[in-house]
Amino acid sequence: KLQNTSTMVYNTITSLVRLSLQLAKAPIFALTNSTFRKSMTGQRWATLYDELCELRREISSLEGxxxxxxxxxxxxxPTGGGEARARQMGALTAVLARMRKDPKIGxxxxxLETEEVRNEMDEMQLAMLRECRRSFNKYSRVPDDLIREETELSSMSYxxxxEAREKSDFSLFAPYLQxxxxxxxKIALLxxxxxxxxxxxxxxxxxxxxxxRIEAIFNELKAGLLPLIKKLDEAKESHVSEALAEDSDHLKNYGPFDVAVQEEVCKHIAEKIGFDFEKGQLNTSVHPFTISYHPTDVRITSRYDEEYFAEGLMGAIHEVGHALYEQGRKCTDEMDDxxxxEALSMGVHESxxxxxxxxxxxxxxxxxGVGAPLMHEYFDKLKPLSPSFFYKSINRMQRSLIRVSADEVTYPxxxxxxxxxxRGLFDGSIKVEDLPREWNRRYVEYLGIEPPNDAEGVLQDSHWSGGCFGYFPSYTLGAMIATQLFAAAQQCIPNLKEEIRKGNLRVLHPFLREKVWERGSIPxxxxxxxxxxxxxxxxxKPFLQYLDEKYSRLYC
Incomplete structure (x- = not known):
């Protein structure tokens, strides 16, 4: 079966690569000829639009x-396959780069971007033009040698x-970050x-x-979070919340939790939420992630901690949320591939x-209605614990040096x-060599804690080593969007919280499908x-209100 699958994948790649090479060699019709452009009235532009769609579908197939x-x-x-896989992925990436900036697309x-044609297009077609132009400009304006240089630099930098993180020495990484x-x-300016x-x-x-725009949002967010965290800290120190703090720490003492059983629990929850296992898989990996080749084939992974089941459970729910977005995309002729x-943005995906x-x-x-009964069913040792115990344990607020370990209050x-x-790195107001000092200063100012070393400070995330600048804001924008969407869902779905308590989680699908999943990148x-x-x-504002109301009930 695996051999047949490998042969099919190989044949598909070979056919698509041959097709792309034929397209590259084909003579290009002078579409921008003024006489031809003047004749593009009525539906005569539809043929060109269809051709554009086919070119983009071929790209999507290779991306999958x-x-x-x-x-x-x-x-x-297998661990020994890394070098060969790098060559294979590099070759396919090079083919995709050529296809994305094919002059024929331009x-x-x-x-199609002429005013007379645009006036005849509907919302979906106009969005298609916008997204294709965005992609074409991104790939056609950057020389191949610069892309290759960045790719090689990112590989070395990672x-x-x-090494720098293992040695807790930012100076090793600083020249590469610069x-x-x-x-x-340079690429951005191109x-x-x-x-x-x-x-x-x-x-x-x-x-x-x-x-x-992000600065304005984050300044308002910061102004609301700092006093809220202070209020919750003071409440935690009072006798009123001593039991909460004790319970929160105590849950980890109920381990170990068999990993195989945790996997079964996560599959059960994923199915209950609505993940379609006929069009997806749930596997295990070092770092949880979701990846999609098509709405009919979406893979998710989670990881499990024997001492604390919540990491695997909440990680699986998180990834299922990503997967539902991918599985919920339309497969109609007008939108498929x-x-x-595609997902509108990383912030929307995170939402x-x-x-x-x-x-x-x-x-x-x-x-x-769901979590505690399931834990009682699978883990006998947890049967004495009440739903309230689980809820309080899952919703702890505790300052942390590490982003991925932070709670929802302090994470932003x-x-x-x-x-x-x-932003300081890109506008020149912060120098690379000053990052550790600036990082530590802000952690003291905003969170009241100072990293003891670079590994727990400025070197804790891998994003910058891959050249991923501008990604981080999406995490918190996603949290804000999620809060607003849930508030809107409550207006549309009668007794939503009672439905959740009953375990009817799929009641949310129609709302999300209409408002988010099937809208793709049309907005x-x-x-x-x-x-x-x-x-x-x-x-x-809705996000701050949600945090204040929820955690004030828990701690104050």
Whole structure:
């Protein structure tokens, strides 16, 4: 069976690569000829639009195979296959790069973007033009040698980052980080010469978003979080919340929890939430992730801690949220395998994972009706524990040096710090060599804790070693969007919290499918999607209100 699958994948890649090479050699019709452009009235442009769609579908097919190779590398590939897999993925990436900037795409777009044609297009077609132009500009304006240089630099930088983190020595990584900032600035200016480089970096992950917009949101968020955290800290020190703090720490003492049983629990929860196992898989990996080749094939992974079941459980719920977004994308002829059917942004994607993890999985209703009964069924040692015990344990607020270990109250401040530092790196107000000092200063100012070393401070995340600047804000924007979407869902679904308590979690699917999943990248930005789905502007106010009300009930 595996041999047949490998043969099929190989034949598919071979056919698509041959097709791409034929397209590259084919003579290009002068679509931008003025006489031809003037004749593009009525539906005569439809043929060109269909041709554009086919070109993009071929790209999507190869992207799916590249993702498949990536998933296999992280989940099932033999350890000795790394070098060969790197060559295979590199070759496929090079083919994709050529296809994405095929001059034929640019010439078709030049015709379809004329005012007379645009006036005849519907919302979906206009969005398709916008997304294709965005992609074409990104790949056609950056020379191949610069892309190759960045790829090689990122590969070297990651290995150096690993070494620097192990030795807790930022100075080892600093020269490579400087080169990464320089090359990303250069690429950003090629893509959008009239835009601030950091805005272009953010736009890779959050379409239509800018550093100024994020700064305004984060300043308001910071102003609300700092006094809230102080209030909760003071309440934690009082006798009223002593039992809560004791219970929260005590849950870990009920381990160990058999990993095989944890996997069964997570599969049960994933199915209950609505993950379609006929169109997806749940596996184990070092780092949990979700990867999609098509809405009919979505893979998720989680990891498990023998001493604390919540890490695997909440991680699985988080990844199922991502997966539902991917499985919920439309497979109609008008959208399948096209850019308009892709996730709108990383923030919107994160909103779907956090919607299920935090708004559902960390809710009192979930633990009353689903979580606690399931834990009692699978783990006899947990039967004496009440739903309230689980709920309080899952929702601890505790300052942490490490972003990925932070609770939902303090987590946004970790993101604010990284955003401020990245922006400083790109506008020149912060030098690379000063990052450890600036990092530590902000942790003391915002969270009241100081990293004892670089490994627990500025070197804790891998993002910068891969040249991923502008990504961090998506995590907190996603949390904000999730809060607003849940509030809107409560308005649309009668007695939603009671339905959650009963375990009817799929009752949320129609709302999310209509408002998010099937909208794909038709809206131009997360701001537009939130306005469309909730009737409100994207704002941190509902998020702050949610945190204040929930944690004040827990601690005050």
């Amino acid at each position: 195979l590249l993702n498949l190779a990536d998933w296999d590398q992280q989940v099932g590939m 010439e078709i777009l030049a015709v 290995n150096i980052w690993v 080169q990464l900032v320089d090359i990303r600035r 893509i959008a010469p009239d835009r601030e480089p950091y805005d272009t970096e953010i736009d890779q992950y959050e379409k239509g978003m800018s550093a100024a 096209l850019p308009i059917n 779907q994972s956090l919607f299920w993890e935090r708004m559902i999985g960390q809710s009192a209703e979930f633990w009353e 401040l970790h993101i604010v710090i990284r955003f401020e530092l990245e 131009p930005s997360a701001d537009a999607l939130v306005k469309e789905a909730t009737g409100e502007e994207l704002s941190c």
